[in-house]
Amino acid sequence: MAEMTGNPEGGVPEGGILTLRVARYDPERDSAARMQEWKVKILPGMTVLDALFAVKEEQDGSVAFRCSCRMGVCGSCGMFINGKPRLACNTQISELGSVVEVAPLPNHDAIKDLVPDLAPTFRRHRAVLPYVIRSDVAEMESPTREFGQTPEELARYVQFTYCLKCSLCLAACPTVSTSEQFLGPQALAQVYRFVADSRDEGLSERAGVVDVSHGVFGCHLAGACSEACPKGVDPALGIQLLKRSLFVGPPHAAPAQVVPAFPEGYRTPEAAERPKAPPPSV
């Protein structure tokens, strides 16, 4: 009977033993990080987060880490795993091997053990005005109508909306490693997310934030941010397109039209051709 190894490329077979090394830091006792090692039995489909939970539940309850969704959509569990910033819940043990080293995210302060301080990341994000800005302020604050946007206009910015604010890109960026003033790839990619959004008219306001020293021109195309991004946002692409937009304007010719909203209960003509739902049975 053939035994499934769980990983066709031939990583560590399940049932093996994982050596998990974690950088520990207790703010009340330590002045520097120290490594601590545990042995964990590898289960099918085990992720780094699963391994950390196994340690926390069975061996050492004091190890601290941040997590939430455990499925790669919330961005909470960013850590430096075997030489790259990754999401712990998104990283299979089988792709790493039998020794896994976990440290807190570089370029961030560690609060305790593997928990990074993400406040600077959010501060940078807030600084770039991450919301749609329209010149008609009254309509923006109390909308009475809708924006019209074609699928082509959506495709110009949609990949940048997948940002989880996990801060892996800031951990990877060499400019962030020396400069606290630099806005960072996450915030800059989000600027482009709004510049390229046809509903937005705020390029000049955002230019005031990014067209400064330590702004978008602090990016020198190392590309590490896009390598680290777990969601395919590709912030490096957004930042270069943003540089171009500062000279030639946004990629759409005109801002999205504001159109009357469909009234409640409105159905398109095609809706009549759709099969009707069966009668309720409850």
Next chain:
Amino acid sequence: MATEAQTPVRTQVPSRLSMRLGLRGWVYAGRYPAERYLYILHRVCGLGLILYLPLHVWVTGRRLQGPEAWQQTMAILSRPVFVAGEILVLAAFVFHAINGFRLLFGHLGCALGRPGHPIYPYPVALHRQRRMVAVLMVLAGVVIAAGVWGLLTK
């Protein structure tokens, strides 16, 4: 009336451990592919060149003092340590110029592809430049080798 045990009031914010890489982050920060190291090399070459420039302007200004001063300057510059330095300057310029040519496209958002819906495995725009980068690096190597040969056989 029994007094409750009071929880200690923290007057100090607990210390944080800075994981900021600093300048070390420019050298090695993890397992990243080539583009990150091309960027660092570009930076190092640029710094070398801008530090060399004022020296060069001063040395070549010596020609105003007449042929003897010039011969003297040339004699000093043909010492091995200066020839080695010249090779470094040449290599730095050729790499910086050729890599800079590729950066010119990247910074303006050309040759990077267009944004789209992210579908796994996610494309990375800079990877689209890899073939061009490989060709350019080979070109740089050839040009540097030719220059070094020219310098050493002068």
Next chain:
Amino acid sequence: MRESRLWALHLICGAGLLVLLSLHMGLMHYAGILALLGWVREPVLSFSSVVERGRGAAWAAMYVLLLGFALYHGLYGLRGVLGEVWGTPRAMRFINAGVVIFGLVVLVYGAAVAVQAARL
């Protein structure tokens, strides 16, 4: 001036350097190959050869242009690198002033040399 304009000038000077500095480097280090093509008479670094290449307003202008491009491009880059390590507003004021003063000094000196050489 807005940062984007300063940066655009950095790119333009870079493009200018690609042309002018390649010619200059080519002349200095690839003279053997260029001589084979008949474009240059060796030796390029003899006093008479150097002086001949500096005589006249056109040569002087070209050298000043080359120096100007190189100084702007290089010092903008240096300012960026220093600003990433010491980036506080106060440090940036020092760095900005420092590179501008240094650049002007070298440019004036180099231009003076080029103008004098044009008259040799």
